[in-house]
Amino acid sequence: MKKLTLCAVSMTLAFGLCFAGAALASDDKGPAEMTLTSTIDPAKKAKPAIFPHAKHQERLKCGECHHSKGADGKQVAYVEGQKIEKCESCHNKAAGMPKKLTTFKEAAHANCKACHKAEDKKLAKCSVCHPKKKK
Numbered sequence: 001m002k003k004l005t006l007c008a009v010s011m012t013l014a015f016g017l018c019f020a021g022a023a024l025a026s027d028d029k030g031p032a033e034m035t036l037t038s039t040i041d042p043a044k045k046a047k048p049a050i051f052p053h054a055k056h057q058e059r060l061k062c063g064e065c066h067h068s069k070g071a072d073g074k075q076v077a078y079v080e081g082q083k084i085e086k087c088e089s090c091h092n093k094a095a096g097m098p099k100k101l102t103t104f105k106e107a108a109h110a111n112c113k114a115c116h117k118a119e120d121k122k123l124a125k126c127s128v129c130h131p132k133k134k135k
């Protein structure tokens with residue numbers, strides 16, 4: 001009896017670990033909802049942006065927003081399961097990025113705002129991503 005229980009427990013544990021492992025390896029989709037804030041080159045007045053990540057993942061490929069950097073400093077296209085770093089870790093003033101991509105703000109506007117603008121002008125309004133503070 002005791003042996004059986006132990007076996008059941010260890011099986012559950014093994015399965016649990018297996019699932020957790022898979023989630024870490026390639027199914028890590030990141031948070032469903034985020035509030036993005038610049039920490040490396042922040043503006044004098046912080047302007048956090050809301051970002052429904054999961055909603056965007058429903059219809060966009062990961063590589064629409066995520067990519068990495070090669071040894072030559074050039075952009076490398078997204079590949080499934082790659083390590084995903086914060087935009088700021090590359091898009092910061094010390095990293096020698098080309099014009100208009102030097103900060104989180106610029107990279108985000110070039111990605112988020114440009115697509116929103118192409119999609120529907122109303123989606124490119126500042127308040128869509130930077131909601132006014134409720135008082």
Ligand code: HEC
Nearest residue numbers: 036037038042043046047048049105108112113124126129
């Ligand atoms: C489609 C989404 C989107 C739209 C529209 C947008 N932004 Fe942003 N903006 C972001 C993101 C994402 C960041 C980077 C994270 C952060 O600091 O908020 C950012 C950063 C900024 C920052 C730097 C904030 C900081 O704390 O350093 C400013 C200032 C800013 N935006 C102003 C504007 C203004 C003004 C408009 C309208 C003309 C606008 N944004 C429209 C997404 C957007």
Ligand code: HEC
Nearest residue numbers: 028029030031056057060061062064065084085086087088
């Ligand atoms: C519309 C743009 C967009 C799409 C599409 C998108 N992401 Fe993201 N994702 C982001 C942004 C922006 C962040 C926050 C990065 C930051 O904090 O600098 C993020 C963060 C993440 C993180 C957390 C990284 C960390 O440790 O902070 C993971 C994991 C992730 N995304 C995975 C995915 C996967 C997998 C897909 C495809 C199924 C995907 N994303 C699609 C924009 C996107």
Ligand code: HEC
Nearest residue numbers: 065066068069073074075085086087090098107108110111
């Ligand atoms: C590992 C480093 C790295 C990370 C992390 C990174 N980028 Fe980039 N990004 C680059 C490089 C390198 C380029 C190419 C710059 C050039 O043109 O020389 C680039 C180019 C871009 C461009 C212009 C070209 C294009 O694809 O449209 C945008 C927009 C952009 N990044 C947005 C983002 C956003 C948003 C994030 C976070 C979700 C992010 N980047 C994360 C390295 C990075």
Ligand code: HEC
Nearest residue numbers: 049050051052055056060064108111112115116119128129
């Ligand atoms: C390739 C296109 C594309 C990119 C890149 C993109 N978005 Fe969007 N986003 C959309 C579309 C289309 C909608 C409206 C459709 C919808 O709400 O489902 C939207 C909706 C939104 C909304 C409003 C959701 C709502 O329910 O009102 C926010 C906030 C938002 N995006 C923020 C961002 C931020 C921040 C980024 C960059 C980190 C970003 N988006 C990148 C296409 C994009």
